[in-house]
Amino acid sequence: xxxxxxxxxxxxxxxxxxxxxxxxxxxxxxxxxxxxxxxxxxxxxxxxxxxxxxxxxxxxxxxxxxxxxxxxxxxxxxxxxxxxxxxxxxxxxxxxxxxxxxxxxxxxxxxxxxxxxxxxxxxxxxxxxxxxxxxxxxxxxxxxxxxxxxxxxxxxxxxxxxxxxxxxxxxxxxxxxxxxxxxxxxxxxxxxxxxxxxxxxxxxxxxxxxxxxxxxxxxxxxxxxxxxxxxxxxxxxxxxxxxxxxxxxxxxxxxxxxxxxxxxxxxxxxxxxxxxxxxxxxxxxxxxxxxxxxxxxxxxxxxxxxxxxxxxxxxxxxxxxxxxxxxxxxxxxxxxxxxxxxxx
Numbered sequence: 001x002x003x004x005x006x007x008x009x010x011x012x013x014x015x016x017x018x019x020x021x022x023x024x025x026x027x028x029x030x031x032x033x034x035x036x037x038x039x040x041x042x043x044x045x046x047x048x049x050x051x052x053x054x055x056x057x058x059x060x061x062x063x064x065x066x067x068x069x070x071x072x073x074x075x076x077x078x079x080x081x082x083x084x085x086x087x088x089x090x091x092x093x094x095x096x097x098x099x100x101x102x103x104x105x106x107x108x109x110x111x112x113x114x115x116x117x118x119x120x121x122x123x124x125x126x127x128x129x130x131x132x133x134x135x136x137x138x139x140x141x142x143x144x145x146x147x148x149x150x151x152x153x154x155x156x157x158x159x160x161x162x163x164x165x166x167x168x169x170x171x172x173x174x175x176x177x178x179x180x181x182x183x184x185x186x187x188x189x190x191x192x193x194x195x196x197x198x199x200x201x202x203x204x205x206x207x208x209x210x211x212x213x214x215x216x217x218x219x220x221x222x223x224x225x226x227x228x229x230x231x232x233x234x235x236x237x238x239x240x241x242x243x244x245x246x247x248x249x250x251x252x253x254x255x256x257x258x259x260x261x262x263x264x265x266x267x268x269x270x271x272x273x274x275x276x277x278x279x280x281x282x283x284x285x286x287x288x289x290x291x292x293x294x295x296x297x298x299x300x301x302x303x304x305x306x307x308x309x310x311x312x313x314x315x316x317x318x319x320x321x322x323x324x325x326x327x328x329x330x331x332x333x334x335x336x337x338x339x340x341x342x343x344x
Contacts, residue, residue, distance in 0.1 A: 179313020
């Protein structure tokens, strides 16, 4: 097996999990950068090879080692430090193009698993309550990451048409959170005062980092191909998330949230990618029926549990105790109930 992105969270953890599987003989983890000592230790018996998937020499790694399964986990959600949009697209789209071209020509390859994102669905007022895998974006996504994922998925489908004997799987992840890895779109809750969109209640659907790694491993061993939505059970309203984090809500108009907010609301919002302001306005729901019935995977963490674990791991210091709000709501509901009973 070959796993890309060995110097990053997903690649290193997927490589280590696969190397520990009894039926896996050999795991080769590749990246342009050498993993840290800690990541190398976690990778266990997986072999690291310094290689660039954008370079045609990656073919020697695949064919020279009779690789039968490729897990492509190396995608960038934003431009790397010191690089711009061109570098990001080069690594994401051109890198994937070269890797899939090698997979298509290598007779030993039988399974390809590619990490994608729910960002391909975009976010708009026209969206359904839940997207199934057959649906597309109602409004074309404007963010760089979403556009890269759309291009990458098209490349995977093209390879699958030309090599129908390869099981090609696309896993569309909901935003990923957890104590070690958190999507910055949720990490903005580190700020004591949290900006929200005035008059809108987005519903969030999340995936725990451990489930993200687990499903990549599961797909590498068992996936039969196709596109699958991956997310934890349930959903979390934005107001609930803010309350659970012990933050103070600062509602602002949407045009302020996505424009002036980047300048006035600190470095967290300035770090948002193009998709994230829209996500916090509209949210994005995923139908995960295929994840359970066809892929045969069930996440261990629900959306709420994943969010709570992120908050615990982030060691956030609440501005107020969330229990105060719960107690106040309970008392208010009690008074409303008592008042209603008095008039019946």
